[in-house]
Amino acid sequence: MSATEKAATLPGVQAMLFERWKLIRKRAPDGKTWVDACEPAHANRLFRAVDMARFMCNAELPLADYWMHIGIQDITAFQQRYKPHLPQGQALQSQIRGDNEWERRRHLQRAVVAGLIPRPDTDEYLDSLFFGDLRQESNLVLQHVDADPGLASVLLRLFEREGASDTSFAAVEKYCHDPALHWSTAFLTLCERGVYTRDQLLDKTLGALACDWPQFKSGWFSRFHASLAPSAAEMAPYADRYLALCHSRIAPTVTLAVQAVAELYQAGVVSQQSLQDALQPVLNSATKAHVLAALDLLDQIAKADPAAAHGVSAQAVPALAHSAADVQKKVLACLKRWGLDSDGQDAASAYVPLVAASNQAALKALLSGSGKAADKAPASTPPPVMANAPKAFVPPDQAADPLDPSRSIPPITTLAELIDTLAYSFENPADMQAWERAADALVRMAPLPASEHTAFAALHKRAKRFTWRDKPLPFALAQLMACALGQAVQPPLDQAPATGLWASNANFVAWRARSLVALAQQGRGLPTLSAPTHQGGLVSPQALQERLALYAQARALPQADDLALAHMRCPPAQGAAQSTAPAAAGLDLRWSVSSRGEEYVFHDLHVHANPAVAEHPSTSVAGSDVSNALTDRLLTYEQCYEERDAAVIHCLAWLRPCALDAFYAQGALALGNNLDWSEACWQNRAYLDVLLQSTDPLTPMGQLMICAALAGKEPGQTALAIDATAQCLLQGRVSVQALAELLAALWATPLPKGPRLAKSLAAVAQSHASLPLGVYPLLCAMAITQPEAPRKDCAPLLELMLELQLAHHLPLPDNVRQVLAAQRLTGKARAAVQALLA
Numbered sequence: 001m002s003a004t005e006k007a008a009t010l011p012g013v014q015a016m017l018f019e020r021w022k023l024i025r026k027r028a029p030d031g032k033t034w035v036d037a038c039e040p041a042h043a044n045r046l047f048r049a050v051d052m053a054r055f056m057c058n059a060e061l062p063l064a065d066y067w068m069h070i071g072i073q074d075i076t077a078f079q080q081r082y083k084p085h086l087p088q089g090q091a092l093q094s095q096i097r098g099d100n101e102w103e104r105r106r107h108l109q110r111a112v113v114a115g116l117i118p119r120p121d122t123d124e125y126l127d128s129l130f131f132g133d134l135r136q137e138s139n140l141v142l143q144h145v146d147a148d149p150g151l152a153s154v155l156l157r158l159f160e161r162e163g164a165s166d167t168s169f170a171a172v173e174k175y176c177h178d179p180a181l182h183w184s185t186a187f188l189t190l191c192e193r194g195v196y197t198r199d200q201l202l203d204k205t206l207g208a209l210a211c212d213w214p215q216f217k218s219g220w221f222s223r224f225h226a227s228l229a230p231s232a233a234e235m236a237p238y239a240d241r242y243l244a245l246c247h248s249r250i251a252p253t254v255t256l257a258v259q260a261v262a263e264l265y266q267a268g269v270v271s272q273q274s275l276q277d278a279l280q281p282v283l284n285s286a287t288k289a290h291v292l293a294a295l296d297l298l299d300q301i302a303k304a305d306p307a308a309a310h311g312v313s314a315q316a317v318p319a320l321a322h323s324a325a326d327v328q329k330k331v332l333a334c335l336k337r338w339g340l341d342s343d344g345q346d347a348a349s350a351y352v353p354l355v356a357a358s359n360q361a362a363l364k365a366l367l368s369g370s371g372k373a374a375d376k377a378p379a380s381t382p383p384p385v386m387a388n389a390p391k392a393f394v395p396p397d398q399a400a401d402p403l404d405p406s407r408s409i410p411p412i413t414t415l416a417e418l419i420d421t422l423a424y425s426f427e428n429p430a431d432m433q434a435w436e437r438a439a440d441a442l443v444r445m446a447p448l449p450a451s452e453h454t455a456f457a458a459l460h461k462r463a464k465r466f467t468w469r470d471k472p473l474p475f476a477l478a479q480l481m482a483c484a485l486g487q488a489v490q491p492p493l494d495q496a497p498a499t500g501l502w503a504s505n506a507n508f509v510a511w512r513a514r515s516l517v518a519l520a521q522q523g524r525g526l527p528t529l530s531a532p533t534h535q536g537g538l539v540s541p542q543a544l545q546e547r548l549a550l551y552a553q554a555r556a557l558p559q560a561d562d563l564a565l566a567h568m569r570c571p572p573a574q575g576a577a578q579s580t581a582p583a584a585a586g587l588d589l590r591w592s593v594s595s596r597g598e599e600y601v602f603h604d605l606h607v608h609a610n611p612a613v614a615e616h617p618s619t620s621v622a623g624s625d626v627s628n629a630l631t632d633r634l635l636t637y638e639q640c641y642e643e644r645d646a647a648v649i650h651c652l653a654w655l656r657p658c659a660l661d662a663f664y665a666q667g668a669l670a671l672g673n674n675l676d677w678s679e680a681c682w683q684n685r686a687y688l689d690v691l692l693q694s695t696d697p698l699t700p701m702g703q704l705m706i707c708a709a710l711a712g713k714e715p716g717q718t719a720l721a722i723d724a725t726a727q728c729l730l731q732g733r734v735s736v737q738a739l740a741e742l743l744a745a746l747w748a749t750p751l752p753k754g755p756r757l758a759k760s761l762a763a764v765a766q767s768h769a770s771l772p773l774g775v776y777p778l779l780c781a782m783a784i785t786q787p788e789a790p791r792k793d794c795a796p797l798l799e800l801m802l803e804l805q806l807a808h809h810l811p812l813p814d815n816v817r818q819v820l821a822a823q824r825l826t827g828k829a830r831a832a833v834q835a836l837l838a
Contacts, residue, residue, distance in 0.1 A: 006057040013053045020050050024137055040138035040180065047137045048074055067114035068095065068107060072147045075113050092116055102132060113148045126157060127167040134176040134183075141186035145195070152195045155187075159204035159221075162213045170220040184224045199237075202230050206241045209253050222252040232267040235260055239269050246278040251287050258282060258293045265297065272301055272308065276315060283319045291319050291327050295334050302338050314344040317351065320363070325356035325799060326828070332362050340366070357806035358799075358835065393774035395732035399695040402571055407535040407695075409433060411527070412441035415452060422459055422481060426466075429473040429647035430686065432537065432654045439480055439516050440531035446484035446520040453485055460485075468492060472506050473647045476513035483520045493517060502632035505648050508655060511626070515561040524556055530565035536693050537654030539569040564626055568656045589665055589701055593749035603751045605672035605708065607665045607701070609635045630655055634662040649686035660694065663687075664701035671717070672708035672751065688720040692727060698734040703742045710760040711752035722760055726767040729774045736774050740781035747782045747791070754793030757782075758800045765804060776804045780812075784819040790829075798832035805836060812836055 001009070024043040028035045036043070048071035055061055055069040063084045067075050078084070087095060096107045096117070105128035111117045119125070129151075131140050145152050158169070165171060169183050179185055190196050205228065208221045235242060242264065245257035261278055264270040275297065282294040298312040316338075319331045340348060345367055355363055400407060412418050421438045429435060448456075463478030468491075479489045488494075493513050519528055529547050533540040544566050551558055590608045595601055634652065643649060653663050667687030674681055688709060691702060698706075706728070709721030728734045746752055765775040779801040783794075804810060812820075820833045 001057075003059060006059060010054070010057040013050065013057050016050045017054065020046055020137075043137040044071075044073075044143065047071065065095070067110050067116065071143070072110055072113055073143055075110065075147060079114065086114075086116060104128070105130075105132065109144060109148070109151070113144075119150070119154070123161075126154075126161060127163065129155060129158060130163065130167045130169070130172050132166070132172060134172055134181045135178070136181065139181050139186050139189070141183055142189060145186075145190065152190060156196070156200065156204055159208045162211065162217060168217045168220070169224075170217050173220065184220075184227050187224070188227060198228065198230065198234060201228055202234060202238065206238055206245070209245055209248070209250075209256070210241065212248055212250055212253070215250050215252065218250050219252050222256050225256055232263050232269065235264060236267070236269045239264050243270065243274055243278040247281050251285075251290070254282060254285065254287070254290055255293075258290065258297070262293070262297055262300075265300070272305065276301065276312065280315065283316060284321075286323070288322070288324050288327050291322055292330060295319070295330060299334060299337075309338040310341040310344060313338040313340050314347060317344060317347045320348065320351040320355055325358055325803060328355050328359045329362070332359060332366060336366055357803050360806075393729070393736050393770065393777070395730055396768075396770050397730050397732070399697075399731040399733050402536065402538050402695045403534055403540050409437065409532055409534060411444075411531070412437050415445070415448075415455065418442070418445065419455060419459065422477065423462075425477055426459070426462055426474050429471065429477075429645075430650050430689075432647075432650045433532070433535065435473060435477060435647075435651075436532050436537070436654070438477060440528050442477075442480050442484045443516055443519045443528050444525055447486055447523050448484050450486075456481065456485060468506070471647075472509045472645070473651060476509055480513060480516050480520060483517050489517055502629045502636070505633065505643055505652065508630065508633070509648060509651055511561060512565065512651070512655070515559050515565070519559055519562060522556070524554060526550055526554060526556060529558055529562045530569055532569060532654070536695070537569055537657040538571055539566050541570050544570060561626070565655065568627055569654075569658070571658045589661065591668070591701075591704055593746075593751045595750060603749070605669060605751060607635070607669055609665075627656060627659075631662045634666045644681075644683055646683040646686040649683060650690065653686075653690040657694070658696070660690070660696070661699040661701045663690070664699055664705045667691075668701055668705040668708055671705060671712065671721075675708065675712050675751065675753075675756075677713040685717055685720055688717070688724055691724050692720070695731075696733070698728050700742070703734060703739055704746070707739070707743050707746050708751070710764075711756045713756065718756075718760055719763075722763045722767070725760075725764050726771060729764075729771060730768055736777050740778045743778050744781040744785045748785045754791060755796045758796030761797075762800050762803075765800075772804045772808050773810070776801065776808070776810050779804070780816045783816055787819045787823060790823050790825060794825075795827065795829035795832060798829050798836070802832050802835050 023046065024037050026035060026037040038046075052070050052074060055066060061069060063082065064087050066078050066082070066084055070078060092111075096104060096111050098104050098107055108120070108125055108128040109131075112119050129144075131144070134140050136143075141155070145155070162168065163171065173182050176182060187196065187201060191198060191201060202225075205221050205225050209218060209225070212218065239261075242257050242260040245253055246261065248254050248257065258279075261270055261275060265272075265275050279294045279297060282290050285291055285294075295316060298316055302309040302312050313335050316331055316334055320328055322328060322331070335344075335348065348363065349367055352360060352363055352367075412421060418438065418441045421434055421441070425431065425434045425438050459478075459481065463474075463481065466475040466478050468475045476493060479493050483489050492510055515530075516528065519526070527547055527550070529544060529551075530539060532538060533543045547566075548558065588609070592606050592608065594604050594606065596604065630652070653660060656663075664687070667684070667690075670681065670684045670687060674684065687705060691698075691706065706721050706724050709717060710725065712718045712721065725739075729736065729739070747757070761775050761778065765772045779797055782797055783801065805812065817837060821837060823833065825833055
């Protein structure tokens with residue numbers, strides 16, 4: 001083809017880059033999913049043909065660059081036909097390096113296939129072999145092995161690498177949902193071709209599992225082991241390694257190991273004593289399935305060797321400490337069947353106060369024959385209800401006065417303390433208390449004497465790395481420091497924004513920083529009116545009056561924005577917090593849950609605001625309008641998905657600490673719409689941190705936020721929600737009735753999951769001796785929600801309700817009894833209801 005013909009053909013070829021996917025994929029008969037329209041080998045040839053045509057028709061690409069652009073399987077054939085000039089030296093290294101890390105990884109193996117470089121023996125090369133995105137027209141791993149047969153032996157070395165966040169088997173398969181394109185499929189296919197033996201793959205897999213890498217990474221090897229499906233004969237040479245894997249700290253690895261040793265024991269490969277030794281850590285596992293599987297294996301031992309029954313009983317006794325009542329019940333059934341000798345009875349008697357209330361009678365009955373149990377009541381006799389037992393929860397404490405002297409924030413008085421606080425704030429911008437103390441000190445001490453400028457040299461060097469886009473709060477503090485040192489202030493803090501405050505979170509940070517810079521430039525040595533005097537960002541009215549008196553004495557006018565913020569930070573009069581704060585913000589917030597999707601159903605939490613607030617944002621940024629602008633921003637639905645900086649979230653809370661309902665509404669959206677942790681949003685913990693630091697009564701949106709967070713999947717975030725719930729109940733910041741009503745309303749939606757809520761509420765009940773009386777009404781309120789159609793995942797909640805009833809001798813309310821008696825439940829839920837009604 002001539003150059004003109006190539007140029008004319010190029011647009012059509014480039015269009016084929018996208019259209020070729022339509023040629024190999026088509027809609028399934030259900031009209032929802034996609035299926036392959038042709039064989040992978042044919043699809044691979046089609047894609048290679050388009051890549052070759054694009055390269056050949058593009059006059060801007062030199063012929064020597066072929067190895068970077070055509071299909072890797074065509075590199076050798078292209079060399080033989082066209083004999084292109086091969087790059088060398090610095091030019092070759094520059095090509096391999098590319099413009100970014102992704103291109104370098106892609107080019108390394110291609111350069112090896114093209115014979116441009118010898119195969120490297122480096123970690124960088126091995127990392128490049130994970131190949132990145134697997135979502136191709138056919139298996140990318142097999143493409144590379146077809147192009148370079150010698151690569152197969154090198155790929156086995158990847159089993160020895162934990163890898164980074166994007167260089168591991170699990171990471172590269174995370175977003176590839178077609179099993180035919182997975183690494184595991186490639187290894188099994190190469191095994192079928194005779195490139196690998198099954199023994200090689202099994203040996204490498206067990207070696208990787210023994211490394212105890214994090215579950216996300218080691219889980220891939222567990223799944224690959226399941227795909228390999230080795231027989232007992234294949235596993236027999238590795239029996240000792242399977243026994244050792246029972247000691248792993250990774251749950252999927254232990255599951256695999258227990259299944260394997262069970263099969264090996266049945267095949268006579270593993271001895272009884274070896275099996276018992278391996279099962280000891282499994283019996284202490286927090287995973288229910290592990291303990292139940294271990295009990296089944298011990299049962300097999302007891303049946304095969306009745307003389308060993310007492311030994312396995314003594315070994316199983318520690319499993320009574322498991323937190324799940326049904327696991328304890330299974331352990332008790334096994335102990336009863338196997339029998340206990342005197343040593344076993346002594347050991348089991350120590351667990352009487354540790355087992356669930358529903359299982360204590362059974363354990364006491366088991367021990368009653370030996371006189372080890374203090375109470376010999378039969379298992380069928382429920383504990384008596386104490387007539388004088390407290391039935392209503394009474395908060396044992398009360399929230400501290402927000403202006404209590406113990407919560408006061410001392411100002412910075414020395415230059416050394418200022419430098420230390422600045423250094424700390426640069427690295428910990430989410431600590432708004434330190435940020436505000438440093439900012440106030442810089443304003444009071446400005447301009448800093450020239451003789452002290454050298455003391456700030458290290459801080460000035462560190463500040464150069466901050467950008468407004470990535471680190472707005474450290475950047476703002478650094479610019480305030482520069483102002484105090486007599487240096488120029490960089491954009492955007494040098495001028496007012498073109499848009500309204502409500503348009504961006506960063507606008508509020510800039511608004512705060514600009515008022516501080518204006519005060520520092522005056523150099524009057526006066527404190528900022530809005531500097532917090534107490535924790536949580538509060539300004540004492542008395543302190544504000546004293547500061548205003550200092551301004552009057554100095555004949556200085558207060559800075560308008562600084563004064564506006566000071567008023568926003570002043571708490572309302574004592575006893576008026578609940579009635580004044582929401583009204584001041586003009587809020588009337590409601591919430592709802594909707595569902596979307598067909599094949600995969602998603603549930604969304606929504607907060608509905610007063611239309612006057614939500615649909616007509618303020619455009620003015622002057623003094624008294626800031627509070628309205630902040631409300632507009634907080635109630636912008638998309639905002640909670642945009643903010644990635646926990647420090648900015650803390651800053652928004654400290655702007656108006658006495659009226660946090662809109663802030664909590666944003667937190668409810670951020671937490672409630674990511675309960676399954678579909679995206680790692682670590683910054684959302686900041687919402688719960690603010691709630692824990694506050695002493696104000698919990699607003700309706702605050703109640704919604706912690707109730708939603710109790711059903712979260714991420715352990716750390718859920719732990720904060722548990723602490724917040726316990727603290728609010730103990731301090732009387734929220735009533736049990738209010739929390740019960742909201743939790744019941746949330747339970748009526750498909751948003752929360754029963755097992756998660758039950759686990760969280762159990763932790764709340766365990767956190768203080770009086771909290772079981774507070775959690776029990778919450779469970780009662782949820783139990784009578786939707787009486788005609790109770791949720792299928794209600795069993796864990798009913799079981800927790802039973803435990804609290806038995807442990808604390810709590811009566812079942814009449815309305816709850818009537819609803820439960822009329823419901824038709826099955827399985828564990830039915831058994832729990834029968835016990836509750838007994």
